[in-house]
Ligand SMILES: Nc1nc2c(ncn2[C@@H]2O[C@H](COP(=O)(O)OP(=O)(O)OP(=O)(O)O)[C@@H](O)[C@H]2O)c(=O)[nH]1
C-alpha cells in the first residue's frame with residue numbers, strides 16, 4: 001500500500017543536525033546539484049528528490065532540515081513517516097557533536113521505527129578532525145546505530161552513505 005503522501009516506491013529520508021554542519025551541501029552533492037559558494041542557511045526544510053536503481057528502484061524524498069534553533073518547533077512535521085533519519089554533526093565542531101544527543105532523541109521521539117544513521121560531516125582530512133572518530137564510534141555503538149564520515153568537499157563516502165541508506169529501506 002502506498003504511504004500517505006508518497007507514491008508507491010518512494011521513500012523518505014530526513015536529514016537533521018546543528019546549523020551549518022553541512023547537511024544541505026551533502027544532499028546537494030548526492031542529488032547532483034551545485035552547492036552555493038557561500039553558506040546559506042536552510043529556512044525550515046527543503047525537499048530534494050533522487051531516483052535510484054540501486055537494489056530496488058526507489059524515489060528518495062530527502063528532507064533537509066534547517067538546524068537553527070528557531071526552526072526546531074517546526075520540525076516535528078518533517079519527521080512524519082520517515083524511513084531513515086541522518087543525524088549529522090560537523091567533525092570540525094565539538095558543539096555540533098554535543099548536539100547529536102538532542103537530534104537523536106528527537107528522531108526516536110517522533111519516528112521510533114525509523115533507522116537512524118550518525119553522520120560525521122566535513123571529514124575532509126580525518127587526521128585533523130576536532131571530533132575524535134573513536135568518540136563518535138562509541139556514541140553510535142551505545143545507541144546501536146551505524147556511523148559514517150563524509151566529506152562533501154572531497155566527495156569522500158557521499159555515495160557510500162546513501163548506498164547504506166538504501167539498504168535500510
Ligand atoms: N570543509 C568543508 N566544508 C563544508 C563541507 N560541507 C559543507 N561545508 C561548508 O559548511 C557550511 C555550511 O554548509 P550547509 O550545507 O549550508 O550547512 P547546513 O547544515 O545545511 O546548515 P543549516 O541549513 O543552517 O542547518 C558551508 O559554508 C559549506 O560550504 C565539507 O564537506 N567540508
Ligand SMILES: [Mg+2]
Pocket residue numbers: 023024025040041042064065066067
Ligand atoms: Mg541547510
